[in-house]
Amino acid sequence: xxxxxxxxxxxxxxxxxxxxxxxxxxxxxxxxxxxxxxxxxxxxxxxxxxxxxxxxxxxxxxxxxxxxxxxxxxxxxxxxxxxxxxxxxxxxxxxxxxxxxxxxxxxxxxxxxxxxxxxxxxxxxxxxxxxxxxxxxxxxxxxxxxxxxxxxxxxxxxxxxxxxxxxxxxxxxxxxxxxxxxxxxxxxxxxxxxxxxxxxxxxxxxxxxxxxxxxxxxxxxxxxxxxxxxxxxxxxxxxx
Amino acid sequence: xxxxxxxxxxxxxxxxxxxxxxxxxxxxxxxxxxxxxxxxxxxxxxxxxxxxxxxxxxxxxxxxxxxxxxxxxxxxxxxxxxxxxxxxxxxxxxxxxxxxxxxxxxxxxxxxxxxxxxxxxxxxxxxxxxxxxxxxxxxxxxxxxxxxxxxxxxxxxxxxxxxxxxxxxxxxxxxxxxxxxxxxxxxxxxxxxxxxxxxxxxxxxxxxxxxxxxxxxxxxxxxxxxxxxxxxxxxxxxxxxxx
Numbered sequence: 001x002x003x004x005x006x007x008x009x010x011x012x013x014x015x016x017x018x019x020x021x022x023x024x025x026x027x028x029x030x031x032x033x034x035x036x037x038x039x040x041x042x043x044x045x046x047x048x049x050x051x052x053x054x055x056x057x058x059x060x061x062x063x064x065x066x067x068x069x070x071x072x073x074x075x076x077x078x079x080x081x082x083x084x085x086x087x088x089x090x091x092x093x094x095x096x097x098x099x100x101x102x103x104x105x106x107x108x109x110x111x112x113x114x115x116x117x118x119x120x121x122x123x124x125x126x127x128x129x130x131x132x133x134x135x136x137x138x139x140x141x142x143x144x145x146x147x148x149x150x151x152x153x154x155x156x157x158x159x160x161x162x163x164x165x166x167x168x169x170x171x172x173x174x175x176x177x178x179x180x181x182x183x184x185x186x187x188x189x190x191x192x193x194x195x196x197x198x199x200x201x202x203x204x205x206x207x208x209x210x211x212x213x214x215x216x217x218x219x220x221x222x223x224x225x226x227x228x229x230x231x232x233x234x235x236x237x238x239x240x
Numbered sequence: 241x242x243x244x245x246x247x248x249x250x251x252x253x254x255x256x257x258x259x260x261x262x263x264x265x266x267x268x269x270x271x272x273x274x275x276x277x278x279x280x281x282x283x284x285x286x287x288x289x290x291x292x293x294x295x296x297x298x299x300x301x302x303x304x305x306x307x308x309x310x311x312x313x314x315x316x317x318x319x320x321x322x323x324x325x326x327x328x329x330x331x332x333x334x335x336x337x338x339x340x341x342x343x344x345x346x347x348x349x350x351x352x353x354x355x356x357x358x359x360x361x362x363x364x365x366x367x368x369x370x371x372x373x374x375x376x377x378x379x380x381x382x383x384x385x386x387x388x389x390x391x392x393x394x395x396x397x398x399x400x401x402x403x404x405x406x407x408x409x410x411x412x413x414x415x416x417x418x419x420x421x422x423x424x425x426x427x428x429x430x431x432x433x434x435x436x437x438x439x440x441x442x443x444x445x446x447x448x449x450x451x452x453x454x455x456x457x458x459x460x461x462x463x464x465x466x467x468x469x470x471x472x473x474x475x476x477x478x479x480x481x482x483x
Contacts, residue, residue, distance in 0.1 A: 050388055051340070064332050066339030073332040089315055090301055096308035101290075103342035150289050237377075 003028040005070075006048055006056040008035045009213045012110065013067030014055045015172040019202055019210050020071055020165070024080040031058075036123065036220065038230040052234070068099050071165050083162035094159040098151060098166035102173065106147060109140040110176040114217065115239050117180040123220050124228055124235070140177060144184060148191050156197060163201040171198045172210075179214035243267040246287060246295040248274045249451045252350065253306030255410040257294045259440060259448050260310055260403075265317045270297075275361070275464055277471030291474065307338050310403045322400040333397035337389055337404035341411070344384070348377045349411045351482055352418045357459050359479050361466055370482050377483075378415065382422060386429050394435060401439045409436045410448075417452045 005021060005028045007014040021028050033039045033054050040052050049056040049065045057064045057073065064070055075085045086092050116136045120126045147170065151158045158166040174195070177184050185192040199207045223231065245267045247254040251274060261267050272278045272293050279291045288295045288304050296303040296312065303309055314324040325331060351374045355366040385408065389396045396404040412433070416422055423430040437445050458464050467475060 051384065062329055062332075064336055066336045068339045069332050069335035072335050073328065076328055076331070089312065092315075093303050093308055093312040096311050097303055097305045100305035100307040100338075100342065103339070104347065107343075146290065 002059075004031050004058040005029070006031045006033050006045070006054055006058070008033050008040075008054050009210055010035055010217070011054055012107075012172045012176050012214075013169070015175070015210045015214070016165075016168050017055045017057075017067055017070050017074075019172070019206060020074060020084070020168060022206055022210075023202055024074070024078060024084075026074060026078050026080075036223065036227070036231075038227055041230060041234070068165075068169070071169070075165070084165050084168075086160075086164070091160055095164045095166050098158055099169060101151075102166075102169060105143050106170060106173045109136070109143045110173040112136045112239060113140050113177040113182060114180045114214075115235070117177075117182070118217050119235075122218065123223055124232070125222050137182070140182070140184075144188065144191065148188060152190060152194055154190075157194070163198060167194075167198050168202070171195060171202075175211050175214055179211075179217045181218060242298070244270050244297040246270040246272050246284070246293055246297070248272050248279075248293050249448060250274055250353075250455070251293055252410045252414050253346075253407070254294045255413070255448045255452075256403075256406045257296075257306055257309050257313075259410070259444055260313060260319075260323070260406060262444055262448075263319060265313060265319070273465075275358070275467055277468040280471045280474060307342075307403075307407065310406070314403065322402065323406075324403050325400075330398050330402070334402050334404045337396050338407065340384075340389070341404070341407055344381045345408065345411050348374060348381055349415055352415045352420060353455070354479055354482065356418050357455055357464070358467075358475060360459075361464060362472060362475060364476060364479055366479060366482055373483065375420075378420070378422070382426060382429065386426060390428060390432055392428075395432070401436060405432075405436045406440075409433060413449055414452055417449070417455060419456065 003026065005017060007018055007030060009015055009018060018030075020026075033045055035054070039045060040054055046052055048058065048063060051065060053065060055065070055067050055070055057070045059077075064073055072085065074080070085095055113136055116128045116133050120128045147158075151166075151170075155161065157163050158170060174184055185195060243261075243266065245257060245261060247258055247269060248271065249255060249258060258269075272284055274293070278284060279293060285291055287297060287302060290304060292304060294304070294306055294309055296309045303312055311324060313319065324334065351371075355371050355374075359366050385396075389404075389408075393399060395401050396408060412422055423433055455464075
C-alpha cells in the first residue's frame with residue numbers, strides 16, 4: 001500500500017497538505033473524511049487517528065497525524081525543491097519559527113473567525129453574540145498585523161525570497177476568514193501582494209481547486225439535529 | 241558575539257531551552273524577568289517584537305519559539321543524535337508530538353500559574369468555573385499523552401529521550417509545582433517522568449526548576465514583585481483568553 005492521505009479540504013491544515021502533495025507530484029490516495037458529516041468521529045477513522053482529527057497520513061504501517069509533522073515528513077521522504085524547507089540552517093530555523101508561532105496565533109484566530117461568523121450561526125443554527133464576534137475579529141486583526149510586521153516585513157515571502165512551508169500554512173489559514181466573508185487583505189497591500197505571489201507559486205488552478213469547499217462554506221445547508229448533536233462537544237472544545 | 245539566550249526560568253519553554261543548552265552548548269544567559277515586565281521593555285522589544293521569551297540571538301540572527309530554537313541548537317551544535325534523530329519516522333514522531341503539544345498542552349498547562357500566582361499579583365481573579373474547566377482539559381490531555389503518545393514506549397517518540405520529552409516534561413512541571421498531583425494514578429506517566437529526570441540528572445533539574453518549585457512560597461511571603469503597569473495590558477489579555 002502506498003501513501004494515503006485522510007483529508008477534508010474544509011480544514012485549513014488539510015488544504016496545506018493537499019496542495020503540497022499535489023504541487024510536488026507526490027503520488028497518494030485521497031481518503032476523504034467529511035467533517036461536517038462527523039465522519040472523523042467514526043470508529044473506522046479512530047483506528048487511523050484516535051485523536052479523531054484530520055489530516056492523517058498512512059504510509060504502509062506508519063501512521064502520522066498533525067499537519068506540520070506530515071508536511072515535514074513529505075519534505076524529507078520525497079524529492080521536493082529545497083525552498084520548501086531549506087537545508088540552510090538559519091533559513092530553516094525561520095520556517096520552524098513560523099510553524100511554531102502559527103499554532104497559537106493565526107491558526108486559533110482564523111478558526112474562531114470562521115466558526116463565529118459562519119459555522120455557528122448558519123451551519124449549527126447557534127447564534128453568536130455581536131460582542132463575541134467583535135472580539136474574535138479584533139483578535140484576528142492584531143494577528144494579521146503581526147503576520148505583516150514580524151514575519152512578512154518587506155520580503156517577498158514570510159521567511160525569505162522564496163516560498164516555503166510557512167507561506168503555504170499561512171495562506172491556507174487566511175482563506176478561512178476569506179471563506180467566512182472577511183476582507184482580510186483589504187487595506188493591507190503588502191499582505192495582498194504576498195497572497196498573489198503565493199498563489200502564483202502554487203499555481204492558480206491548484207489553489208482554486210483546494211479552496212473550492214471553504215469558499216462555499218457560507219452556503220452550507222444547516223446541520224440536521226443528529227449531526228449537530230454529534231459535532232457539538234468537539235466543536236465547543238475546539239473553539240473555547 | 242557568541243550565542244545569547246534570553247530566558248526567564250519561570251517560563252516552561254525557557255526551562256526546556258535552558259536544560260538543553262546546559263548539555264555542553266556555550267551561551268550567555270540574558271535573564272528577562274517576566275513578573276517585573278522586562279519582556280515589554282523597549283530594550284527587549286528590539287530583540288523580539290512579539291515580547292516573548294525564549295529568544296536566541298547569535299550575532300545578527302534572532303530566533304524565537306522554543307521548538308524552533310531547540311531544533312536549531314540540535315542541528316548547529318554537536319549534541320547527541322537521540323534528541324532530534326535523523327531517522328525519518330522518529331523525527332516525524334517528534335514533530336507530531338510538538339504539533340499536538342502546541343495545541344493541547346502549551347496553553348492548558350500554563351493556566352494554573354496565571355490563576356494562582358500572576359492574576360492575584362494584579363488583583364485579578366479567574367472564575368472558578370474556568371479553573372475547573374482547565375483542570376478537566378489537563379486530565380483529558382494527560383490521558384492522550386499516556387495513551388496516544390507514550391503508549392508502552394520508554395519515551396514519547398521511541399526508546400530514547402528526545403526534544404518531545406523535554407518540552408512535555410517542562411510543561412507538566414509547572415502545575416506540579418503549583419500543587420497539582422498530575423502523576424498520581426498515572427503510573428506509566430510517572431515512570432516516564434522518572435526516566436526523563438534521571439536522564440537529565442537531578443542537579444540540572446533542580447537548578448532549572450528551582451524558581452518554579454518555590455513560586456507558591458515566594459507568593460505567600462509576598463516576595464514576588466507587582467508587575468509594572470506597562471505589563472498589565474498584555475497580562476490581562478492573556479488571562480482573558482483562558483477559556
